[in-house]
Amino acid sequence: MTTPRPDVFKRYLELEQPADQVFCTYVFVDATLESMRSKMRVLSYEPLSPEECPRSTFCGKGTGQWPDADVDSELFLAPVALFRDPFLKGRNKLVLCEVLNSDDQPNETNTRHPCKMAMESAKDEEPWFGIEQEYVLLERNGLPIGWPTQRHTLKSC
Known part of the structure; x- marks a missing residue:
């Protein structure tokens, strides 16, 4: 595993970008269902919706999303949201x-598709997702703010 080099990345971010090019970073979930991957595509126009972004392709063997080495492993990235x-x-x-997949069917690692189908089938119920972000503010000593500092006063939550 390589160590990130912010100084190198910063240098690339400071390069002048041609005015007639828009860099679109296609982001998708890989076979682990825990890691994100990305692929850059340079367009000659600024897309304003996902529908204006062309599909992209990648080799599913390298991401673990196509286990059969003897079959064409080209997978498609279908844009669904743009930011x-x-x-x-x-x-x-x-x-x-x-x-x-190459036949336009959702890959087995595509967990968005069954979620979308479930939301569509329940749309009359107006379902929604709520995201709860847990966080803790820490003191310089690494303990949560307001947490007792004496060992004998620490209590289990």
């Missing part, structure tokens, strides 16, 4: 994608 890129800034975009 301004907070890292590259400017007109650049983050394109969230779902993974489809």
Whole structure:
């Protein structure tokens, strides 16, 4: 595993970008269902919706999303959401994608598809997702703010 080099990345971020190019970073979940992967695509126009982003392809063998080495492993990235890129800034975009097999069917690692189907079938109930972000503010000593510092006063939550 390589150690990130912020100084090197910063140098690339400071390069001048041609005015007629938009960098679209296609983001998708890999076979672990825990890690994200990305693939850059350079467009000559600024997409304003996911539908304006062309599909992209990648080799599913390298991501563990296509285990059969004897069969064509080309998978498709189908854009489903589009956001301004907070890292590259400017007109650049983050394109969230779902993974489809070469026959346009959802890949077995595509957990978005069954979720979308469930939401569609229950749309009359107006389902929604709530995200709860847990966080703790820490003192410089590494303990949570307000946490007792004497060992004998520490209690289990």
